[in-house]
Amino acid sequence: MNLSIKTLKRTIAITAVSSLGMLSVLGHSAIYELDPSHTAARFTVDHFGTSTNAGGFYGLTGMIDYQPEAQKGFVGITIPMGSLSTGIKGFDKHLKSADFFDVAKYPTAYFKSTSWQFDGEEVQTVKGDLTLHGQTHPITLTATKFNCYDSPVLETQVCGGDFETTIDRTKWGLTTYTDGGMMKDIKLVIQVEASLKDGNS
Template sequence: MMDSKFIKQVNRTIAIAAISSLGMLSTLGHAATYELDPHHTAVRFSVDHFGTTTNAGGFYNLSGNLEYAPEEQKGFIGLTIPMGSLSTGIKAFDGHLRSADFFNVKEYPTAYFKSTDWVFDGNKVKAVKGNLTLLNETHPVTLTATKFGCYDSPVLGTEACGGDFETTIDRTKWGIDTFTDGGIMKNVKLVIQVEGSKVEDLK
């Protein structure tokens, strides 16, 4: 029987290779690499609903990697977002959002975020700048860090790093303009949660 630790290491190697093939790894020289945990990584959104309430939902089962070099004040996030994972808790609403009126999931099943620069305030991560690719359109976004840190995970048995980030995007830049003339705001708030476990001896 194969050792469970060995199997876990092989699975991590495969995950990093898959991310690399998508161009989602950086070239940071001395950064530790963290494989993102889909149970602690998600993108949630909220948007005004005709000036009355707020519609909200999220995307789940994300994959990717985080790289972090605090001594150099550098980092990297590569994030793959399966658009079919969209959930608002309302089946009919999910179906409409997945349609060509909004995210057109059938034609564009995957979105990506790839960071280009990290901004620090002293020793703290202040923001992450990068590019969001959605519906085959790529535009820059800046994610403001509301918190970020690392800890020794008692569950995973290794170091984990991650944080919460926020930004507001103009959805029309990605071609999503349904109902902008009818009262649904074009600005969408995003809250991004990322957390990953350290990948040992793979760099």
């Protein structure tokens, strides 16, 4: 294909402007690495209409791409199912069994966001896909708080917050005892903190 000098110069100019625009967007992108010691997924579930059982998953890993100026964000989280703890060893064993989470077959769960909703620069909700027990379904996490600060311990910026949602466990094939009066709804509370990785700003 033959291009005139004028057309060639115009093409180069457009490409350069587009590249600068892309660099500008990327320049405002900040990548944060999740801190497993301050990131957890906790749950509560009704116990046959009597008390409420609680437990959590710990040692979560992943990353956050946080762009408040552009009102964009991304979070990817890996949940080690074997970390489940309720404080009661027998109950932990039962929940890890094939009756519930079947940890031997499904040792890991994942959450990957698809969109973030902001009010100004304030995070409101995070929508995404939760892969659990071999199945993937969308969920919406509501932020009860989200903030960034300069950590005096880590000597870098840290961002994080608390998020919550309620899911129907039967959508992920967790149906044990639902026909015996144990509720299918599970409340999740996600605690997330992530530190700015070197070389990002």
